[in-house]
Each structure stands twice: as C-alpha cells, then as structure tokens.
Amino acid sequence: MEEARDLDRLDSLKRFREEFYIQPEMIYMDGNSLGLMSRRAERTLLEIMDSWKAHGINGWTGGERPWFYLPEQLSAKMAPFVGAKPEEVMVTGSTTSNLHQILATFFRPDGKRTKILADELNFPSDIYAIKSQLELRGLDPVEHLVSVNSRDGHLIEEEDIIGAMSEEIAMAILPSVLYRSGQVLDMPALTEAAHRHGILIGYDLCHSVGAMEHSLHDWGADFAFWCTYKFLNGGPGSTGGLFIHERHFGTAPGLAGWFGSDKEKQFDMEHTMTPAPHAGAYQVGTPNIFSMAPLAGSLELFEEAGLSALREKSLRLTRFMMELVDQELDGHGFKMANPREDGRRGGHVYLEHEEAARICSALKAEGVIPDFRAPKGIRLAPVALYNSFEEVCQTILTLKKIMDEKAYMKFENQRGVVA
Numbered sequence: 243m244e245e246a247r248d249l250d251r252l253d254s255l256k257r258f259r260e261e262f263y264i265q266p267e268m269i270y271m272d273g274n275s276l277g278l279m280s281r282r283a284e285r286t287l288l289e290i291m292d293s294w295k296a297h298g299i300n301g302w303t304g305g306e307r308p309w310f311y312l313p314e315q316l317s318a319k320m321a322p323f324v325g326a327k328p329e330e331v332m333v334t335g336s337t338t339s340n341l342h343q344i345l346a347t348f349f350r351p352d353g354k355r356t357k358i359l360a361d362e363l364n365f366p367s368d369i370y371a372i373k374s375q376l377e378l379r380g381l382d383p384v385e386h387l388v389s390v391n392s393r394d395g396h397l398i399e400e401e402d403i404i405g406a407m408s409e410e411i412a413m414a415i416l417p418s419v420l421y422r423s424g425q426v427l428d429m430p431a432l433t434e435a436a437h438r439h440g441i442l443i444g445y446d447l448c449h450s451v452g453a454m455e456h457s458l459h460d461w462g463a464d465f466a467f468w469c470t471y472k473f474l475n476g477g478p479g480s481t482g483g484l485f486i487h488e489r490h491f492g493t494a495p496g497l498a499g500w501f502g503s504d505k506e507k508q509f510d511m512e513h514t515m516t517p518a519p520h521a522g523a524y525q526v527g528t529p530n531i532f533s534m535a536p537l538a539g540s541l542e543l544f545e546e547a548g549l550s551a552l553r554e555k556s557l558r559l560t561r562f563m564m565e566l567v568d569q570e571l572d573g574h575g576f577k578m579a580n581p582r583e584d585g586r587r588g589g590h591v592y593l594e595h596e597e598a599a600r601i602c603s604a605l606k607a608e609g610v611i612p613d614f615r616a617p618k619g620i621r622l623a624p625v626a627l628y629n630s631f632e633e634v635c636q637t638i639l640t641l642k643k644i645m646d647e648k649a650y651m652k653f654e655n656q657r658g659v660v661a
C-alpha cells in the first residue's frame with residue numbers, strides 16, 4: 243500500500259481525478275464499460291439544455307453552441323483521438339448503427355469476393371450486424387462470414403487473420419482491442435496485409451478510443467467505428483463515432499438520410515440528395531444533441547491530459563495490478579488471460595475464475611465495481627484519468643480477502659440482467 247501511495251504522489255495526472263464525481267466508499271474499476279461522469283461533461287450538458295430553454299427552435303443556429311454545427315465541431319475535436327483528419331471523422335449514431343452504415347456503404351460483393359472476415363472473439367453486436375447485412379443481400383452467413391479462430395480462447399494471432407485473407411474476402415471487420423482479453427491487435431500490419439490482398443479493412447475501436455493513440459489515416463485503414471461512453475466518459479448511450487478514410491469520400495451512403503447532406507443544401511428540401519463531401523455524409527437523421535452534449539466537456543479533459551501520458555499511466559496501472567494479482571492471488575484459482583506485454587495490452591486486466599459471477603457480487607458488496615462477463619470473466623479497468631494506484635491495491639487486497647474468507651459463497655453464481 244505504501245508503494246501505491248508513492249506512485250500516486252508522483253502521478254503527474256492525479257489532478258484529473260478531482261474533475262470526476264467519485265463516490266466515497268466506492269472503487270470504480272468499470273470505466274471500460276461506462277466511464278464516470280465529469281464536472282465538465284455535466285456543465286456542457288446543462289449548457290445545451292439551457293439553450294433549449296432559452297432559444298427553442300432557434301437553438302439550432304443560435305446560442306453559444308448552435309446544435310446544427312455541434313456534430314461537426316465535436317468530430318473535429320474527436321479526430322486526434324483516432325489519428326484522422328477532421329473531415330474523416332463523424333460523431334453520429336452508435337457503434338452498431340455505424341457498423342451497419344459502413345457495411346451498407348462499402349460491402350460490395352463482387353464476383354468471387356463475397357465474404358466478410360471477422361474473428362470468433364468479436365463482440366456479439368458486431369457479428370449480428372454483419373450477419374444481418376449478409377442476409378439482406380441474400381448471402382448465407384454460414385458460408386459468407388469467415389471467422390478467425392483463437393488458439394487459446396483469449397487471443398487472436400495476427401498471422402492467423404492474415405492467413406485467412408483469401409481472394410473470396412471483400413471486407414475485414416476487427417476489434418482494435420478485444421473486449422474480453424484486452425489484446426491489442428496490430429492494426430498497421432493487418433491494414434497493410436488486407437490491402438495487399440485487395441480487402442477493405444475497418445476496426446471497432448470501442449475498447450481503445452480514449453485509452454490509447456491511433457493513426458488511422460496514416461495506417462490507411464478504410465473505416466472505423468466506436469462508442470463514446472466507455473473510456474471517453476460521454477455518459478450512457480452517448481453518440482458514437484465513425485471514421486472514413488478520405489480516399490472513400492464521395493461514396494454514396496448505403497443508408498441515406500437528410501443529415502448526411504451538404505449542410506448548405508440540406509434545407510433546400512430537394513428529393514435528390516447532395517451528400518456532404520466528407521465523413522458527414524454517413525449521418526442519417528437528426529443528431530441526438532443531448533447525447534453528444536457531455537462529450538464537449540469530456541473531450542476537453544483528454545486534450546489537457548494528453549493521450550500519450552494517459553496511455554503511459556494506464557500501462558503502469560495495469561502492470562501494477564498484474565504484479566499484485568501474481569503476488570496476492572496465487573493459488574486461488576484465477577487465470578490471467580490478458581496479454582502481459584505492454585504493446586499487446588489494452589486498458590484492462592482480465593481474470594477468469596469458475597466462481598466469477600459470485601466473486602463479482604462479493605466485490606460489489608465490498609464497494610469495488612468490477613465488470614463481469616459471462617461465463618467466467620472478470621474485467622478490471624483502472625482508468626488513467628480518475629483511478630489511483632491505491633485503488634488498484636485496494637481492489638486486489640479486497641479480492642484476496644474475499645477469496646481467503648470464501649465470502650463469495652454467500653452469493654449465487656449467476657449473472658444479473660446487465661453484465
């Protein structure tokens with residue numbers, strides 16, 4: 243514990259913790275599922291609610307943050323998070339709806355190239371979206387969804403993905419960071435390989451955006467999509483994001499709607515759409531202004547802290563946690579299934595245990611909020627913006643106490659509705 247306190251004293255990012263609403267008596271290790279609320283996010287949400295109060299319909303073009311331009315303004319602020327040009331990014335939709343838009347726009351089965359490449363550890367929603375898009379085109383997912391297998395049930399080897407890049411693959415959709423094991427995929431190498439094989443490639447950045455840096459434009463990725471309520475702390479259901487490489491600008495949106503119009507033309511109300519000449523073309527309907535308002539404040543904190551400093555601290559937090567797991571939990575039946583190497587490890591530690599569901603219930607009863615993933619996964623995410631080394635230490639010591647005292651036996655080994 244002394245060591246943890248020393249690390250906190252030396253932490254150059256420690257002032258950011260004060261920006262967040264941290265409940266006393268609670269240690270929050272679930273910022274990779276839903277980030278905490280910051281005072282800045284609260285402020286910008288309240289400001290935008292006030293502009294509705296004060297301006298009514300005129301809030302679209304008047305007031306301090308006219309709603310009509312808010313998505314584009316936030317997109318420009320979001321671009322550095324993914325290493326893109328401002329016009330390549332759009333704050334819109336949700337992870338899943340943005341993936342639908344990307345598939346509807348860019349999946350063009352042609353001759354022998356009729357298949358989509360994904361991985362067997364992918365998030366279910368992404369797989370549902372891919373399967374439904376195949377079915378919409380009369381293609382059987384059993385044949386046309388090619389799923390790369392994991393060798394050990396936790397990690398996906400890049401060489402196995404590249405090995406599956408046949409000339410029947412039109413498109414590859416992969417995570418930047420696997421949501422369970424937290425493995426970071428080598429996006430530059432995968433992108434290069436995909437293009438060598440004539441395949442379009444895009445990434446789901448849900449578990450990396452706000453946690454580490456990206457260079458989507460320079461890597462040459464074709465597209466990407468993500469949510470903003472995890473590491474970006476945009477609040478439950480906050481508006482998602484998409485990236486379209488500029489080489490694809492001008493491709494007609496597969497799912498068209500008037501908010502994808504060139505902003506100068508939108509209110510001409512013509513029945514022939516003039517799409518925006520950039521990623522804005524892939525918006526559909528009226529933006530969810532209150533669901534993006536908190537981002538305006540939240541993103542400021544990242545600009546001040548800097549992504550590279552946040553990533554550096556995040557790696558130190560998870561490394562510290564891994565060391566404590568090794569020291570304190572040995573012999574208690576845990577298996578650490580996240581990669582140990584810094585370059586391959588995302589923003590959380592992933593433990594498996596046969597009693598995971600009730601161990602998580604016991605942790606919650608002790609005030610530690612983990613993230614249970616059925617059937618036996620425990621994700622622990624110490625977040626660089628607001629968690630401390632002391633909290634990491636307390637989390638693992640609490641876990642040790644629960645195991646030593648078998649306190650988890652008081653709970654049922656079942657998941658709740660959400661988890």
Ligand SMILES: *Cc1c(COP(=O)(O)O)cnc(C)c1O
Pocket residue numbers: 336337338339365367368417421446448449469482
């Ligand atoms: C959180 C998450 C999602 C969630 O999708 P929504 O459309 O935002 O509900 C999708 N994919 C991955 C990898 C995720 O981690």
